Each structure stands twice: as C-alpha cells, then as structure tokens.
Amino acid sequence: MTAHSLVAIALRVLRSVFTLILCVTLVFIVLRTAGDPVEQLLPPETPPSVLEEYRVAWGLDRPLYVQYFSYLGRAMTGDLGVSFTNNLPVSAIVAEALPRTLLLGVSALLLASVLGLTFGIIGAMRRGGPVDRGVMAFAVLGYSMPIFFLGIMLILLFALQLRVLPSSGAKTWAHLIMPTVTLALPLAGRIARFARTATLEVLGKQFIRTAHAKGAGQIRVILKHALPNAMVPLLMFYGIEIGLTLSGAVVTEAIFAWPGLGRLLVSSVSARDLPVVQGVILTVTLIIVLSNLVVDILHAFIDPKVSLSSTLGGTR
C-alpha cells in the first residue's frame, strides 16, 4: 500500500468522524427541540412538581449547550449515557439489539443478492423477450411495494391463512423468514434492475465477443467474464443500499416484533428515551459510514483501473 493510499484512508476516516459528529449534533438538536420527554414518559396527570424532579434527575433542566457538550464529551469516550426508562447503559442496550439487526440485514442482503443478481442476469441474457419483461415486472413490483404493506400481506397469508410461519418474534429461525423476505424483496427488485443494466453494458464489450469467439459457453462467459466486470458498479450500488436496508429494517422490525435496532429505535422514540434514540442513530450512522468506507476500499482492489486514493477522494 502506497503512502498516497494511507493518506487517502486517513482523510476518509476524518471525513467519517466529521459525518458522525454532524449527525450526532443534528439528532441532539432535533430531539431536544421536539418536546419535553418527561411529559411524554410520565402519565398525563403527573403533578408538575414530580415532572420537575425527573427533569433535574435526567439533566434536562440544564441549558441546551451544556447538555450537548456534556453528551459529546462522554460519547467521545464511548459513554452514550443511560436510558431514561430503565437506567441501563445505552451501549449495553444497543449491543443487545445490534446482532439481531445484523442477522436480519445480512440475511436480507444475501437473499436479495441471490434473487436480484439471478433475475438481473437472466433478464440481460434474454433482453427484450418475455422472460426479460417478466423479470422487470417482478423488479418493479418488488421495489415499488411499500415494506409495511408487504409485511402485513405476508403475515395475513403465511401466519393467518396458511399458518405455516410464526407471525412475530425472534425465537426460532422460522421467525426470521418473513422479516427477511419483506426486507429483501424491494432490495432484490432494485438489484435486479441494476444488475440487468450493468450486465447488458458488459455484454456489449469486445472481450465478451472474444470469449464467445474462443468457444466459451454462455454460462462460462457470464460467470467468468461478464459478472466480475459488472460487479464494479454493483459494489458501489451496495454501498448505498446498506443504508436503505437499515432504514427498511426499522419498519420491518416493528411489523414483525423483531427485537433489533429498528424496533428499539421506534420504541425509544415513542417513549422519548433520548439517550437511547441518540445511541441507536449513532450506531446506524457508524455502520453506514464504515460500510461505505469498506466498499470504497474494495472498489480499488477489485478494479485495477482505479487507485485507492482516487476512490477515497484523496490526492493521486
């Protein structure tokens, strides 16, 4: 790895830190100005004197800038505070929910990749034919159907009518099926469209014609020559999709009562448990920033025409 590359990585890491601080600041301001969490957390007739005691206990009586710098200082050392509702460290609460979201997210990404790449490539190979049109219809249906609607439909069909899958929860692997499919189908639709376009572009290249001329079969040409080249734009596409998948997980986890970060976010927002909300958003931002960094680095390794410093936006 060259010195240029190391500088580029360092610069990118700095940019990522800046993104994180920006995100923390925005979330802090929005949450603190969106209403009094104490009133939200306690029953409607709670006496004002009791409300005030809770405000003092949670530090909400201090000026906003004092609260902000205190939070930022602690966050820098990894201390995300404690939950208003149960006094547990936010880091422990997030750490408990994170593996479930990662399991769901990775499962959905894998399923979406298998479905999306397969349909995308088949569509490209049968361009203009009925198969291609069918595949693209599936793709459009997949990404245009709201996750909320899709999730409910799956529950009604597989849990209520057919009774072959559990409706909610995370007890066994069977519980993973419907949330995964719900999260994966829209993503699969987007991947299919993107993979089709990328494959079509590669299929028109000279090296593909050469491979055919040398007698390589269609499958071999696709797998050995077309797909690796189509992966370069697809990889960048995945970088963006990770963020979308995580945001989709918020809705999916709420529908299926999947106890991950999304579910935690929804419940802590409705309870106005600000430290937990901030902790979850910080974690999700961190995942997105890190995965984009990894994608950029991988891009440089996969595509020999691109240098690490150029993909990371540093100097050549």
Added chain:
Amino acid sequence: MPQINRRLLLQGAALTPFIFNFVPQAFAAAGTSANRPEFTVAVAALPATLEPARELSNVGTRVTYSIFDTLIRRDFLGSPDGGGSQLKPHLATSWERVSASELIVKLRQGVKFHNGDELTAEDVVYTFRDGRLRGDKAQIPGGKPYFGILADVTAIDPYTVRFTTKVADVLLEQRLASWCSWIVNKRAYEQMGFDAYSRAPVATGPYRVVSHNQNEATVLEAFDDYFLGTPTAKKVTFRAVPELAARVAGLVSNEFDLITNIPPDQVAIIGGYDDIDVRSVVLANAHVLVFDNHDKLLSDKRIRQALCFAIDRQKLVDTLWLGKAEVPASHNYPEYGQMFVEGRKLPFDPQKAKALLAEAGYKGEKIVYKTQASYYTNALEAAQVLVEMWKAVGINATLQVVETSDQMKGNGAQIYNWSNSTRLPDPLGALWVAWGPGGEVQATDVWSPESRKVFTELGRALEAETDPAKRKVLFVKMLDAWEDEAPGTILYQPFEAYAIKKSIEWRPTTFYFMDLRPDNLRFPQA
C-alpha cells in the same frame, strides 16, 4: 444427485416439526407439569422495568400485577362490570383505624417471597420507607402523589405495621390497595440494588420473573408457593407485538392466547372467529377537554359553558365506540360507592349553548382546538366530530393536529385533549388529583386562580373531612363549581378490548391490571 421420491418426501415431512422447533412444545404438554398450560399474551408494548411503582402506566401494571401483591386488595371483579371498589384482605389479614391519621395493619403469616423469605413487617416498612416512594430524595418521585402523605411507617411486631399520615387521610386503605403499593422484598432489594431489582424483582405474586426484555418479552413462571393457591398457568409470557395484524394473526394461529389493545373498529372482525372472544371493559378513565383560561375569549366562562352544552357525548360514544364506551355522570363515578352522586348528568343542550354565546357577545372569533392524532384512541375522529358540533351552535372552531403534548398545550392552544384516571375510588383520587392544586391545570394557571377559588376551597375541606355525609355534601358542591366554571369537560369513558381464546375463563378489570391469579384465569380441562 439424490432422486426425490415418495420415501424422501415422507422423511422430509417427518423432520419438518423438528426444523420448526415444534417438538419441544408438543412434549411439554405431556410433561410433568403437564396439566398446566403455558399462557401467552401479546401486548402492544412492554414496560422498561418491572419495578411496579416506576411503571405507573397501563403497559407496566398489566405485567407487574402478576408478580406483586398489595397489603389490601381492591376487589374489581366483585362487581359485574369489573370495577368493584370493595377492599379485601390480601397480604394483610385485617386493618384497624386507630385515628383519622393512623392505621394498624396485621400481616398474613406464612406468605413466601419468590426467594423463599417469609413476608414480615420489615418488608412492609422497607417498601414504604422515606427515600423510596416519598421524601425529598425519593427513588421513585412518581410515588409521592400516593404516599407523600405518610409521616411514618413502623413495625410493631413481625406481623403488625403502623401507618401514620401527616394529616387525617380517609383514603389510606385505598392507597394501600392502589397500583403504587406493591410490597417488595427487603433483602433482595438491598442486595440487588434499585436498578437490578427493577429488572428482576422478587415479590410474593403468583408468578416470578424468568426474564425481561422490553423489546421482546417478559417471561414469568408459576410460583407454586403462592399464598392464594397454585397458579393455573405453568408459564406466562408477555410478548411485545406492536403491530395489530401480527397480534391478531398470532391469536388466530394459536401462537397467543390473549391479545390487548383491540381498536373499536376491529372488534367485530376479530370477534367473528369462532374460537375467539372479544372481552371489553369500560375503563376507570375519562377522555376530557381542557379550556385554556389564558385565552381572552375562553376567560369568559359562558363561552366555556357553551362549548360543554354543544357536545352530544352519547353520539360520540355510539358512532366512534360502538356504544361500548360510556358517558359518565360528570366527574362522578359509581365506583366511588357512597360518595357517588345519583342523578347527575352532563347535559347536551344546543339551544342553551346558543343563548350563552349570545349573552357573552361572541362574534364568531376563531377558537383553536389542538389534538395529537393517536395518543388517545379515537382522538382525531372525536375532534373532527366535536368541531362540527360546535359549528352547529355557531362556534367558529378549527382543528389543529400536532405531534407532541408540548405543542398541544403550548402557546395558542385554546382547547386541548387530556385524560383523567380514577386512581383511587374517591373524588380525591380522581377529580381532585387532576383539577386540584397538585395537578397541571392549576399549576400552569390554565384554570385561572379566580375561577378555581371556590373549587379549591371545597377540595381542601374535603381532604380534611372524615364524616361521610359531610364529605358527600362537599363533593356535590365541588362538582357544581367544576361544572359551572367549566375549566374543561368530560367526553366519555373509553373501553379497552381484549381478544382471547373462547375456552379460557378470564375477566378484565376497569383499571389496567391484568389479573392472572388462580381465581381469574382458568383453562379448559384437557
């Protein structure tokens, strides 16, 4: 490559239950504690902790009611509507009034905590000690409205406790039966500390805690040494399932035995399944409107009265609540017992409303009604109907839907939504808690000092009075003052609906408790 044939398919089918993890449950049903089924409740949300006094909400007390016991038990199920207010011995076998500010309580002997300790007076004293529910540094400030009145709690002997209040308190027995008075185990509380105890409390209730995760489930198992008899379920699981469709699907497909929070428009659909019953109860809670006295227009009580007279509450109940909610007789409920005032009603009189508006010189100025869309069930629907009812008598009302409670009550609010619960079955536990000096409408002067003067004086007199007849007279005058000054008005008492497997015997109560004690949860014989 293996051939798929009939034998392979049959083998696959035989393996399917193992893959889907069905077998453990199937064997469990035939195991040693076999005759007791597991009971799974799907709820919309679970509490953050299981420290009952920290979780004074419908979400919290629904779960903690099965873990804890009180000294005195309010017999909700002694009344057909699930709202009985008779007090029964529970952890206490008897209690005696020594004076208006002193109560001696005798404890039941031989009651065991989940950790094997025997219940003694020390646990009771520890539960009500200065520093937990009361005092300047109370761990749980939310306990003060209930027990801030205590001056001292002392053990006379291992099974006798003396409660002393700062002033005469006719409600002390009711307080000891309230949702803030669960008895904790002193040894466990001290050893575990406040937060750890809050997550896995040790108490005397019919079920003990196995695990708790707010976003997943609270799992309880039967405590067979329970003093009221062996619990009827081997295990109780409260599962957090926020989505209604998932709760319903789980109930229909036998994943759950009972589900909560059925909205009125789903009652008929869910009740249409042959094996499912929808059981509803009118809650000891009323949805109310608050009229802000800070506003120049609404500082005239005739305008406020006109707003009240223009509301056809029964129509709201019939159209939005399928007729299952109830229009109460003012801030006056039958569960008050002898304090209930017969014959009162909240009038609907559009002509009188028009006359009051004319008398006040109202010229069609805009009145803004702010509501949150879904904090209260049917709030938005009711708000839209209310605006039309007011328009019908000539009030230029406009609706603003806001996101938070702050926005609803903040600048520019003239009318907003609220709710009042009957915490204790007495006017002092409902009307006075909400509209008295300790409540927010007085603290924020939403109800102005001059307008509330008479009401407050009467309320203070009621607090000090112990004679039942005089108390009732004072309450009637309080109600008159509250209705005449009209700082707000009651809309209705909503109902809470549960859907449950028809074969299971269980009754809901008017408060948010979910009673799963042996006398209220029975399964069909296998």
